[in-house]
Amino acid sequence: MAEQAYTVASDSETTGEEKSSIPFPEIAIGIDIGTSQCSVAVWSGSQVELLRNTRNQKLLRSYVTFKDEIPAGGITNQLAHEYEMLSGAAIFNMKRLIGRVDTDPIVHASTSLPFLVQTLNIGVRPFIAALVNNMWRSTTPEEVLAIFLVELRSMAEVQLKRVVRNVVVTVPVSFSRFQLSRIERACAMAGLQVLRLMPEPTAVALLYAQQQNVNDLTSSGSEKIAVIFNMGAGFCDVAVTATAGGVSQIKSLAGSTLGGEDILLNTMRHLLPEMESHFSTRGIDEIRKMGLLRVATQDAIHKLSFQSNVQIDVDLGNGRKIYKVLDRNEFEEVNKDVFEKCESLIKQCLHDAKVEVGVINDVILVGGCSNIPKLKNIITSVCKQELYTEMNPLEAAVRGAALEGAVASGVNDPFGTLDLLTIQATPLSIGVRADGNTFIPIIHQNTTIPARRDMIFTTVHDNQAEALIIVYEGDQNAVEKNHLLGYFKIVGIPPAAKGVPEINVSMDIDASNVVRVYAGVLMPGSRNPAAPLMEVRMPTVDDGHGWCAEALERTYGSTLDLVTVQKKAGH
Amino acid sequence: MSCRNYGVAQKLPRTENGLRLYTRPDNPPRFVSFRVRPGPVIQSSLNDTVSLLSEQHPISFYELLGIPETGSLLEMKQAYKKLARKYHPDVSPPGRVEEYTQAFIRVQEAYETLSDPRRREMYDLNIAKGLHLAFSRSEFDEEIEEKNEWKSQWQSQLSGLKRRSMYKESSENMSWAARIRRERNES
Numbered sequence: 023m024a025e026q027a028y029t030v031a032s033d034s035e036t037t038g039e040e041k042s043s044i045p046f047p048e049i050a051i052g053i054d055i056g057t058s059q060c061s062v063a064v065w066s067g068s069q070v071e072l073l074r075n076t077r078n079q080k081l082l083r084s085y086v087t088f089k090d091e092i093p094a095g096g097i098t099n100q101l102a103h104e105y106e107m108l109s110g111a112a113i114f115n116m117k118r119l120i121g122r123v124d125t126d127p128i129v130h131a132s133t134s135l136p137f138l139v140q141t142l143n144i145g146v147r148p149f150i151a152a153l154v155n156n157m158w159r160s161t162t163p164e165e166v167l168a169i170f171l172v173e174l175r176s177m178a179e180v181q182l183k184r185v186v187r188n189v190v191v192t193v194p195v196s197f198s199r200f201q202l203s204r205i206e207r208a209c210a211m212a213g214l215q216v217l218r219l220m221p222e223p224t225a226v227a228l229l230y231a232q233q234q235n236v237n238d239l240t241s242s243g244s245e246k247i248a249v250i251f252n253m254g255a256g257f258c259d260v261a262v263t264a265t266a267g268g269v270s271q272i273k274s275l276a277g278s279t280l281g282g283e284d285i286l287l288n289t290m291r292h293l294l295p296e297m298e299s300h301f302s303t304r305g306i307d308e309i310r311k312m313g314l315l316r317v318a319t320q321d322a323i324h325k326l327s328f329q330s331n332v333q334i335d336v337d338l339g340n341g342r343k344i345y346k347v348l349d350r351n352e353f354e355e356v357n358k359d360v361f362e363k364c365e366s367l368i369k370q371c372l373h374d375a376k377v378e379v380g381v382i383n384d385v386i387l388v389g390g391c392s393n394i395p396k397l398k399n400i401i402t403s404v405c406k407q408e409l410y411t412e413m414n415p416l417e418a419a420v421r422g423a424a425l426e427g428a429v430a431s432g433v434n435d436p437f438g439t440l441d442l443l444t445i446q447a448t449p450l451s452i453g454v455r456a457d458g459n460t461f462i463p464i465i466h467q468n469t470t471i472p473a474r475r476d477m478i479f480t481t482v483h484d485n486q487a488e489a490l491i492i493v494y495e496g497d498q499n500a501v502e503k504n505h506l507l508g509y510f511k512i513v514g515i516p517p518a519a520k521g522v523p524e525i526n527v528s529m530d531i532d533a534s535n536v537v538r539v540y541a542g543v544l545m546p547g548s549r550n551p552a553a554p555l556m557e558v559r560m561p562t563v564d565d566g567h568g569w570c571a572e573a574l575e576r577t578y579g580s581t582l583d584l585v586t587v588q589k590k591a592g593h
Numbered sequence: 594m595s596c597r598n599y600g601v602a603q604k605l606p607r608t609e610n611g612l613r614l615y616t617r618p619d620n621p622p623r624f625v626s627f628r629v630r631p632g633p634v635i636q637s638s639l640n641d642t643v644s645l646l647s648e649q650h651p652i653s654f655y656e657l658l659g660i661p662e663t664g665s666l667l668e669m670k671q672a673y674k675k676l677a678r679k680y681h682p683d684v685s686p687p688g689r690v691e692e693y694t695q696a697f698i699r700v701q702e703a704y705e706t707l708s709d710p711r712r713r714e715m716y717d718l719n720i721a722k723g724l725h726l727a728f729s730r731s732e733f734d735e736e737i738e739e740k741n742e743w744k745s746q747w748q749s750q751l752s753g754l755k756r757r758s759m760y761k762e763s764s765e766n767m768s769w770a771a772r773i774r775r776e777r778n779e780s
Contacts, residue, residue: 245670269674430683443678470701472682472694532694533682 049431050188050217051178052225052423055167055205057117057256057281058390060084060096061420062178065428065440070421073181081416082174083107085114086166088152088159097173108136108313110153110306113166117194118256118283120163120208121201124148128279131287134298136309136316145569153309164208171212190218190427192225192419194257195277195449198505199495199537199561217430219535221449223250223261224272225422226388226413228444230263231270232425233412236439246383248410251368251401252419253391255282260367262375268442274375274468275449276367282323282391285357290319292356293334293344311338318344326350327393354396365400372404374468379406388415446471452529452537452560454479455492455501456584464529467497471535476528479584485517489525490582491541492574493560506571507537508562511582514553515543522546525584537561653720654703662717666708673704 051064051073059081062073072080075097083096089111107114115132122129124141129148132139138158140149151158178186193205206216220228230248245266252259259277263270291297294315301308318336325332331349338344354361372379385405391397392415402408428435429442448471451463456479464477481489489512496504515523524544531537542555563570655662658672678684680700685693706712 264670266670266674267678269677271674271677432687441678443681443684445677445681470705472698473701474698533690 048184048186048188049433050190050427051182051186052190052192052420052425052427053171053174054192054222054225054420054423055117056084056254056390057115057283058084058254059416060170060174061417062174063417063420063424064178064182065424065433068435068437068439070424072417072420073178075177083114084116084170085112086116086169087112088154088161093169095170095173097170097177105310105313105317108309108316110136110138110309113137113150113152113161113163115256115283116163116166116170118279119148119150120167121198121204122148131284134287134301134312136313138304145572153306156306164204164211167205167208168211171209171214175212175214187213187215188217188427188431189214190220190225190423190430191216192222192423193219194279195221195223195259195261195275196257196279197277198450199507200505200563202535203561218426220423220426220444221259221261221275221277221446222254222257222389222419223252223259223275224263224270224444224446225420225426226250226252226386226418227261227263227265227270227272227422228425228442229413229418229422230384230386230410231265231268231444232439232442234265235268235441247377247381248384248386249368249372249382249401249405250386250388251364251397252387252389253281253364253397254389255391257281258364258367258391260371262371262377268438269445270443271445271470272447273377274371275447276371276374277449278363278367280360280363284360285323285391285394286316286319288357288360289323289348289353290315292352293319293336293346293348294338307339314338315344322348323353324393326353327395350395357396361396361400364397365404368401368404379404382407384410386410386413386418388413388418390416446533446535448473448531448535450495450505451497452493452495452507452531454527454584455494456586458580458583459501461494461496461499461501461504462586464527465531469531471531472533474528474530476526476540478587479525479527480521480587481515481518481523481525482520482580482583482585484520486520486523486582487515487517488513488582489515489584490574490578491527491539491556491584492571493539502571506563507560508539508558509570509574510539510541510556510558510562512541512543512553512556516545516552518545521585523552524587654707654716657699657703658707664707669704669708673700673708676700 049065051062052070054061054063060083061081063070064073065071074080075082085107086093086095087106106112114137115135118128119132119139123145124147125143125145129139129141133141137153138149138151140151142149147162149160150162151160153159175186189209191205191209193202197205202219205219209216227248227250230250234246245264248263248265250259250261250263252261256279257277258280259275261275262273264273265271294300297312297315301312314336315338318334322332322334326348331347334344334346334348336344382405385401385407387398387401387409398409425440425442426444428440433440435441447468448465449467451461451467452465453461453463456462462477465473465475469475479489490509491512492501492509493507494501494504495507498504512525515525522545524546526540526542526544528540529537530540537560538557539560540555540557542551543553544550545552655664658664658669658676660668660672664672677697677700680693680697682690682694682697706716
C-alpha cells in the first residue's frame with residue numbers, strides 16, 4: 023500500500039461550509055457505506071466503475087479489527103476466518119450505532135453483538151469497546167468509521183493514481199441531521215470532504231434516471247414514476263421519484279431503522295430463545311458461541327432465499343446443540359413484524375407522493391435483503407408491478423453516488439450521459455417547539471430542496487423580553503419524540519403585552535442540505551426588526567442532546583415559550 | 594392583471610407596477626421581453642431568465658414557467674424539468690449559485706401551485722380578481738387548509754400590510770427573512 027501517512031484529523035474539521043460554491047477540479051468518488059458492506063465507485067470518463075481492493079473484491083466488509091496497536095479495516099485486512107470478525111476484537115454495524123444515545127432502542131438491540139455495547143440509559147453516547155488481548159479498548163462509531171474510510175481512501179488513491187478529497191456518501195433516509203453530522207465528521211477525520219450526503223434510494227433514482235435517459239433519447243417529455251425500495255442490513259428506505267429527461271424529482275421519502283440485522287436477531291432468538299441471558303456474562307467463550315450462532319443463522323437466511331427449508335446445526339458446547347430444520351414459512355412468521363413494517367413504509371411513501379398504484383412505471387428493489395422472496399412478494403403486490411431488472415441490487419446505490427459525484431463536480435460528458443439532476447426532498451420535517459410542548463413544523467417533510475419557509479410566532483407572557491427557539495427534526499407531534507437539532511435565544515424583545523410582538527422564524531435548506539434558521543422580532547407598525555436578527559446554522563447540539571432538552575425545561579420552564587400566531591388568534 | 598392568453602398579450606393594459614408584457618404571438622412563447630418603467634428594455638429569452646425570476650419582479654406563475662394559462666399538466670411538467678435543469682444549484686454555474694437558488698425556489702413554488710388542480714384553480718381565481726399576482730406559498734396553503742373567520746381576518750390584515758409595503762418596494766414575494774437580509778445588506 024503506497025501512502026499510509028494519513029492521520030485522523032481533529033473533531034472540529036467538519037466545516038463543509040462552501041460545499042456548493044467552490045468549483046471542484048477533481049471528480050468526487052461515490053461511497054456507499056453499508057451496515058455490513060461498503061463499496062466505492064467513480065465516473066471514469068465514460069461510465070461508472072467500481073473500485074476493487076487488492077483481493078479483487080468490490081464489496082468490502084464494513085468492520086475494523088483492533089488486534090494490535092494499529093487497527094485494521096475490512097479493506098486491507100484479510101480475515102483468517104469469518105469467526106474472527108465475531109471474536110469481539112472487531113467493531114462492525116457502526117452505521118447502526120453512529121450518532122445514537124444510550125436510550126435508543128437500536129443501541130439496546132446492539133448489546134448482543136460480540137463487541138461491547140453498554141447502555142446506562144441516561145441519554146449519552148453508549149460505551150462501545152473491542153476486546154483486545156482480553157481487555158476492552160473503548161472507541162466510538164465515528165472513530166471506527168474514520169479508520170475504515172482512511173483505508174477506503176487509500177485504496178481509491180492507489181487505483182486512481184491521484185489524491186482523493188471529495189466524496190458523495192449515501193446515507194439512510196431515516197438518519198437525523200445529527201447523525202448526518204457524525205458521518206461528515208468521520209469523513210473529515212479521514213481527510214475527506216463531503217460534497218453530498220445522498221439518501222440511498224435517491225442515489226438509485228439517479229442511476230435509474232441515467233438509464234432511462236440513455237434508453238430514451240428521443241422523448242424528453244414522458245415522465246416515469248418509479249418506486250425504489252432499498253433494504254440492507256441496517257436500514258430500509260423507500261422513495262417515489264418522477265423521472266423525465268435525466269431529471270429525477272424525488273416526490274417522497276420514507277425510511278426506518280429496519281434491516282437484515284433485525285431479521286437476523288429475530289431468527290437467532292427464535293433458534294435460541296434464551297439467547298440474551300445465555301451471552302450476558304460475555305466471556306470469551308460466550309462471545310465465540312454467539313459468533314457461531316450468528317454465522318449459522320446468517321447462512322441459513324441466505325439459503326432460504328433460494329430453497330424452501332434449511333438445516334441448522336450449531337454446537338454451542340457443554341452439550342448445548344441447536345439442530346433444526348427451518349422452513350421458509352416459519353422464517354417469514356418469525357419476521358412478520360419486519361415485513362409488515364416494510365409494507366406500511368411503501369404504502370406511506372406512495373401516499374405522501376400522492377401517487378396512485380396505477381401510474382407506477384417501474385418498481386426497483388435493491389440492497390442486501392433484495393433476494394428475500396417475501397420482500398419481493400410484498401413489493402410486487404403493493405405496487406401491482408413486476409420488479410425492474412436492469413440494476414445490480416448491490417451496486418445500484420454506489421453507482422448513483424458516483425454519478426452524483428461527477429455531476430456535482432461539474433463534469434460534462436459529450437454524449438450527454440451526465441445530463442442528470444436529482445431534485446431532492448427533505449425526509450423529515452423541521453420546526454420549532456411552540457404552543458406548549460408541541461412540535462410545529464416549518465419546513466414539512468417531502469418538501470423539495472433547496473427550500474425556504476417562514477412562520478410567525480408570538481410571546482406567551484406580558485413583557486417577555488426573550489424567547490427560546492428550540493429546533494427539532496422529525497414527524498411526531500410531541501417535541502421530545504423528535505430529534506433536537508439545536509436551540510438559541512432571541513433577546514431584546516421590546517416590552518409589550520403578550521401576543522403583540524411578531525417573532526418570525528424562517529428556515530432555509532440549501533442544495534447541500536445545510537439548514538439555517540433565522541429569527542427576528544417585528545413590532546406592529548414597524549418595518550424594522552426590533553431585535554438583532556439571529557442566523558444559526560444547524561445542528562448546534564453535540565452528544566447528550568437528551569440531557570439538553572431536559573436541562574432547558576428544568577431551567578426555563580415556559581418562561582421563554584412561544585406560540586403560533588394562528589392559535590392565539592383562534593381564541 | 595396578467596395576460597389571459599399569450600395570443601393577445603400585446604393588447605395588455607399596463608400593470609400597476611408599470612410592468613408591461615409583450616410576447617410574440619406564437620404559442621408557447623420563445624422570447625419574452627418586458628419593460629420596467631423607467632428602466633431600459635430588457636431583452637430576455639427563456640435561456641437567460643434569472644432577472645425575470647428574481648424577487649423584485651412580480652410576474653405570474655405562468656410567466657415564470659413560460660407556459661400559457663391554458664397550459665396542460667404535461668407542458669407544465671416539461672417546463673418545470675427544463676427550468677430545474679437550468680436553475681438547480683447542483684448544475685448552476687459556480688458564483689451564481691445563490692442567485693439561481695432563488696430562481697429555483699420560485700420555479701418550484703410556481704410548479705407546485707399550478708400542478709395541483711385545486712391550488713391552480715385558487716390561484717387563477719385570485720388572478721382574475723386582480724388580488725395577487727403571485728404570493729408566498731405558506732400563506733396560500735393555509736388559505737386552502739383552514740378558512741376560519743379569524744383566519745381570514747388575520748390574512749386580510751396581513752395582506753393589507755403587505756400591499757402597503759408594496760408601494761415602497763415590490764417585496765410582496767420576498768420571504769420575511771429575505772427582506773430582512775436585503776435590508777441589512779443595503780444598510
